[in-house]
Amino acid sequence: MEELAPAAVRDHCVVYAPRIQDLLAREEKVFRIDATTVGVSDFRLISDIVAARPVLASERSVYKPAAGADIHHDSATRTIRALGQDVMAGIHTPPPPAHGLSGAWPDAATTYLREWLFSSDPLPISLLSKRGVTRSNTLSRIVDRAVTVWPGSDLEGRGTALAEQIRGASDTQDRKQAIALYRRATATLCDGVAALAANALWLMGPARPQEGARAELTAALWETLRLLPPAWMLFRKGGDAYTGLHPDIRPEDDLALFPLLMHRDPDHWSDPLEFRPERWAGVADPERTPAFMPFGFDGARCWAKHLVVPLAERLLDIAFDNRLVIHGTPHETHIPLRSLLSVRFEAETGA
Template structure:
């Protein structure tokens, strides 16, 4: 982490570091237990699979389940769109100076979903995440914007899944699923790359993009916790957990634990020359090995592509900016970073 930049964490994150860093299991609220120890995390996670309400992307929509065939079709469609975007992306992107992650988000959204109807693309926006009431209003008002006939040529594979829906509930369901699936394309990747720029740019030429991103995910994982609802398996494994307790698995703490990392507070991409992100204790930016987020297979290639474009074109953080905040906005990351070209 560059010495001349101050990263201001949200008060709740600072409180977690101050009160619970290095602890394996602790009480956060009267009905919520925090878990940060790698061994304890592994034991509890393996005790049962995540339920439908605990899977952020595919949890029920307005009480209606997202079926396995539906989720598989969505994953395949988005994978096709991302691969097409990666193959078409130019080494030199359009002007990417400005305020990040907003600038990066717009670029990625248009790269992957640029031919979709505007009201659909709007659903993957950062503003929708920050203002949930706007999101639900858009779902209600924008149902009529969905294509109603056969899938037309030119739109994304993901958008094609929303076509041909009849009835308000079916069309609203399709819009919500489009948003959930499209978020990793633009919002997660732009947040990740913004954090990377803030933590370490300008980078040494011989530092691999992969190492920069892995280290960014260690210090500022977009998915910084995993919620599991109360379940009888948990009290049976540890008496400190009560029958009605929900569990909050906090990789934000385990990924900064001095017992697991050398110089845990420093941004050191070089550490990944020797460490394995799939096996290192406490490193869970995309979840536990039992059920890692499928989106990582799309997010990481897109993030590598975008970071490479920025590095090759000489982009860096405005030298005049000395402070940046890390708010609690769902996806964890640095906000409002001014990016300039050297």
């Protein structure tokens, strides 16, 4: 049976999936999850773990091997630069009609972001980021093959910079990798921003920032990243590099690192279970705050981290301007066990 989370944030309770609830109830900072996995939430030990060796290709999410080959650093760099161009261009262009934000969050927000940022790409490239396509393995394979054969080169310059990476591929293998990176980059960004915005909307509740209070909204997003970080767990494969760091870690043990727990550590945070955006007032660089790692760790930070908060701010501005209202149970929402931690609720715009 699911239980209410121990924290009631401004009268907004969260019902976690049982396995997440079990993690939150633990007092140990190093604990065994199963026979071959050790969980870690201790800030210093996590820092030592991520410094012990470089991240493996298989441990990366967006840039793990694709189309049967590793993704080289130059290709990854071009992809994140293209994604940055597309996001900055999107933020400064008129968004789609706000009625697209009505429905089940964060799914409605994910679809809205994909439509806003990537719908200008020609068919079939634009289908790569469509939610209905990405949910079906069969449709995904069909679209991937279609883009490999015809990436829409006749419409060059009319789509996104990410699409240009596909059209500019030198051969079939490079094109397959570019297709995989397009799909992964768009999904990771839109899903992550939608989850962050949904969590922030729930935590802020009726106490939303006043119009034009950008600093207040930014602080609310940083506090959301602390209390309900979408990237709540990171994984490291086991090995000899970790065995000397803690007596409970064996060479065969994989490691699960938990920002969700570290961000609630009372040794580093006052009132750790309370949603207090004011704690970020005057903090010039939140990511330098000890025991706060919302975008991963040194050597393996999310390459798109500089895009997430500005895009989430813009998305929330649109929601507030169009009087988005959360429906359903007013003081309780659920968080299922998924790779991205996100509340679930129904919402409707008033515009």
